[in-house]
Amino acid sequence: MSRHVVATVGEIAPGANKLVTVKGREIGIYNIKGEFFALANKCPHEGAALCKGRMVGLAQSDAPGQYRLERQGELLKCPWHGWEFDVRTGQSWCDPENTYVRQYAVSVEAGDDLLKGPYVLETFKVAVEQSYIIVEM
Numbered sequence: 680m681s682r683h684v685v686a687t688v689g690e691i692a693p694g695a696n697k698l699v700t701v702k703g704r705e706i707g708i709y710n711i712k713g714e715f716f717a718l719a720n721k722c723p724h725e726g727a728a729l730c731k732g733r734m735v736g737l738a739q740s741d742a743p744g745q746y747r748l749e750r751q752g753e754l755l756k757c758p759w760h761g762w763e764f765d766v767r768t769g770q771s772w773c774d775p776e777n778t779y780v781r782q783y784a785v786s787v788e789a790g791d792d793l794l795k796g797p798y799v800l801e802t803f804k805v806a807v808e809q810s811y812i813i814v815e816m
């Protein structure tokens with residue numbers, strides 16, 4: 680498994696997303712209230728670019744005519760046919776048993792941690808004799 684730095688935390692505001700390409704794959708990085716999630720940028724239904732969809736909430740109802748909106752900004756609505764996917768899991772709300780968007784693991788790490796070594800640089804001894812430079816290998 681390889682790791683790829685795709686953005687800084689400040690590049691993606693809460694409720695927003697950023698489209699990145701990693702190893703030829705388009706991946707949407709989503710910020711939900713400071714938590715980051717990554718989903719393939721392809722709707723499994725007809726292949727639409729999910730990053731062009733809207734972030735919406737989940738409408739819940741306990742009785743006819745009564746509803747409430749929960750989980751605001753946690754569902755991604757496909758821009759073509761309106762299928763909704765849970766950004767946290769990739770699961771479809773239209774067909775939860777069989778349909779999902781591929782999810783990728785995401786972590787947030789301090790820049791100092793990414794640069795920690797030990798990095799070993801190959802060095803060569805150099806000496807000056809008369810007017811010649813000699814490199815030892």
